[in-house]
Amino acid sequence: MFDYQAPSDLLNNRTILLTGASDGIGRVCAESFLNHGAQVILLGRSQEKLESAFDALEPLHPGRVIIHPLDFLQADVADYQQLASAVNEQFDCLDGLLHNAALLGARTPIAYYPEQDWKQVMTVNVDAAFHLSKALLPALERSSDGRILFTSSSVGRQGRAYWGAYGVSKFAVEGLMQTLAEELAETSRIRVNSFNPGATRTTMRTRAYPAEDPRSVTEAAEHMPAYLYLMGPDSAEVHGQALDMQSIARGK
Numbered sequence: 001m002f003d004y005q006a007p008s009d010l011l012n013n014r015t016i017l018l019t020g021a022s023d024g025i026g027r028v029c030a031e032s033f034l035n036h037g038a039q040v041i042l043l044g045r046s047q048e049k050l051e052s053a054f055d056a057l058e059p060l061h062p063g064r065v066i067i068h069p070l071d072f073l074q075a076d077v078a079d080y081q082q083l084a085s086a087v088n089e090q091f092d093c094l095d096g097l098l099h100n101a102a103l104l105g106a107r108t109p110i111a112y113y114p115e116q117d118w119k120q121v122m123t124v125n126v127d128a129a130f131h132l133s134k135a136l137l138p139a140l141e142r143s144s145d146g147r148i149l150f151t152s153s154s155v156g157r158q159g160r161a162y163w164g165a166y167g168v169s170k171f172a173v174e175g176l177m178q179t180l181a182e183e184l185a186e187t188s189r190i191r192v193n194s195f196n197p198g199a200t201r202t203t204m205r206t207r208a209y210p211a212e213d214p215r216s217v218t219e220a221a222e223h224m225p226a227y228l229y230l231m232g233p234d235s236a237e238v239h240g241q242a243l244d245m246q247s248i249a250r251g252k
């Protein structure tokens with residue numbers, strides 16, 4: 001258990017962009033970052049779900065919630081550049097980027113794995129993280145204490161049968177994190193890490209384990225100390241690390 005107690009002003013004056021913010025872990029992170037003072041830019045593929053998040057969050061945190069619908073399966077380079085231009089126009093800098101959105105895809109042996117699922121999972125889980133990181137790096141560089149946090153999985157650190165493109169995409173996410181972390185280590189104040197939240201009660205988990213009783217699975221809220229720590233000033237020395245709840249607790 002990671003018992004980090006985040007002060008309520010931990011993320012004051014920080015602007016954080018989150019992908020997959022319309023549902024699951026990303027939606028809970030958005031709420032938690034707002035509760036700790038951040039201004040948030042919420043990305044999601046469904047305009048309707050983002051508007052519903054906005055309607056719930058904005059009244060409690062006036063002027064601190066921005067929504068930006070973007071379906072990574074449809075997006076091209078110009079869409080990512082347009083997003084970066086909007087961020088550059090509205091904010092002095094970007095202080096945090098949480099790569100959280102992901103597609104599960106088929107859970108089938110590689111021998112039968114559908115080509116279309118392979119392509120879609122790689123597009124959402126890997127390509128979008130590359131395009132967003134690249135487009136938003138200049139805004140992150142302007143922060144005095146920037147963070148890029150990738151979301152991993154246990155199947156992206158040790159290959160596991162039948163997890164197909166999802167597992168392979170998470171290995172690629174770890175590779176992108178390590179590459180970027182090394183490139184930025186000496187030249188930038190941006191800290192880059194990956195975090196595996198572990199089993200969490202969300203739609204994705206239910207899809208992956210349909211027979212499981214959801215009540216037996218940890219709620220996303222329990223992971224928030226880790227996300228807050230990794231997005232806030234207390235993790236300034238943490239860089240290039242592939243973390244999970246156990247390792248983050250040991251490191252503190």
Ligand SMILES: NC(=O)c1ccc[n+]([C@@H]2O[C@H](COP(=O)([O-])OP(=O)(O)OC[C@H]3O[C@@H](n4cnc5c(N)ncnc54)[C@H](OP(=O)(O)O)[C@@H]3O)[C@@H](O)[C@H]2O)c1
Binds near residue numbers: 024
């Ligand atoms: N839940 C777990 O047990 C678990 C364990 C380890 C790692 N993780 C990782 O944690 C992260 C969050 O997972 P979760 O369980 O919260 O999943 P989730 O409930 O399925 O949420 C995934 C989010 O990604 C968004 N997304 C999917 N396809 C997209 C696309 N084409 N364009 C833009 N956004 C898209 C979804 O948008 P819509 O709402 O519109 O679908 C949703 O907001 C993922 O990276 C996942 O791999 C989860």
